[in-house]
Amino acid sequence: MRQYPPLTIALYIIGPILIIASHIGSLLLLTTGLSLGAVVWIIFLYEIRMLATTGIYHRLLTHKSYQVPAPFLWIGCIVAASAGQMGPSWWKAHHMSHHQHADLPLDPHSPYTPLQGIKGFYFSQGGWLLSPRFFPAKLPIDVERDRVLKIIDRLHFVPTLALAAISYYIGGVEYLGAFFLSTTLLFHGVQTVNSLSHLVGEQPFITDDFSRNNWFVAFLTLGEGWHNLHHAFQSSSRHGITIRSGKIAYLPDPTFSFIKMLQFLGIASKLRVPSETELLARAKDKTFQCSQLPIAIEASVDS
Ligand SMILES: [Zn+2]
Numbered sequence: 001m002r003q004y005p006p007l008t009i010a011l012y013i014i015g016p017i018l019i020i021a022s023h024i025g026s027l028l029l030l031t032t033g034l035s036l037g038a039v040v041w042i043i044f045l046y047e048i049r050m051l052a053t054t055g056i057y058h059r060l061l062t063h064k065s066y067q068v069p070a071p072f073l074w075i076g077c078i079v080a081a082s083a084g085q086m087g088p089s090w091w092k093a094h095h096m097s098h099h100q101h102a103d104l105p106l107d108p109h110s111p112y113t114p115l116q117g118i119k120g121f122y123f124s125q126g127g128w129l130l131s132p133r134f135f136p137a138k139l140p141i142d143v144e145r146d147r148v149l150k151i152i153d154r155l156h157f158v159p160t161l162a163l164a165a166i167s168y169y170i171g172g173v174e175y176l177g178a179f180f181l182s183t184t185l186l187f188h189g190v191q192t193v194n195s196l197s198h199l200v201g202e203q204p205f206i207t208d209d210f211s212r213n214n215w216f217v218a219f220l221t222l223g224e225g226w227h228n229l230h231h232a233f234q235s236s237s238r239h240g241i242t243i244r245s246g247k248i249a250y251l252p253d254p255t256f257s258f259i260k261m262l263q264f265l266g267i268a269s270k271l272r273v274p275s276e277t278e279l280l281a282r283a284k285d286k287t288f289q290c291s292q293l294p295i296a297i298e299a300s301v302d303s
């Protein structure tokens, strides 16, 4: 494990403490009940912070699948940090490590190693955050060089606490409980990408890991569940792509729709998406090639 300054260690550890506090704080709703307004608050906070995690932390900050002006990235990272998803350096460091060592011993959160079965599921669904793997082996240089991102990273808990305070200001203890429940649901929703999307689902593309396309995870995570496509084409801004009967098919991908909206507004540019040729070359189902074979033979006979 990398040697961190004691202050960084102390600041990072606040993250898991806040997630545990969110689980406990959700119980506040047992004393207050749940109004329709609080339900809307839970869903709103879940969706907006999920979008920041998937669209900003993952597809923009980590994989650079599109570009935006720096201030938009900074604001997006603050929203993502308010989800209790830690800061940009920590997040990118772990995710790059996941892709580099997917489902191998150095993967920070694989359901196959170091544990298997139900224990492996628990480990990938959040247990890894309570292990020494919580601290990344190294922090990404590009994020660390950006002073704003570095400050957001070390003070990742400030946006979370600020949102808790805003919730309390809006609706008292009930809305504070709603904030805690939303944060708890969001935490587990994000973790299903690490667990279920490496355990259950289709594998339309050839990869050297166990990544899957899982519709349930895609529903929970605004399109991140199309994880097999993502492992096959990591820099693609669009994840909702599969192969059906040898042909390319597109799947619901709200995060990509968000990115397209940013492009329409002139905020996002240089969206990266694999070509049809690249997609078909990585497809497991090669029936499309077989169907083209007689034509190729006929062509060679004619010549
Ligand atoms: Zn993965």
Ligand SMILES: [Zn+2]
Residues within 6 Å of the ligand: 058, 062, 063, 095, 099, 230, 234
């Ligand atoms: Zn990724």
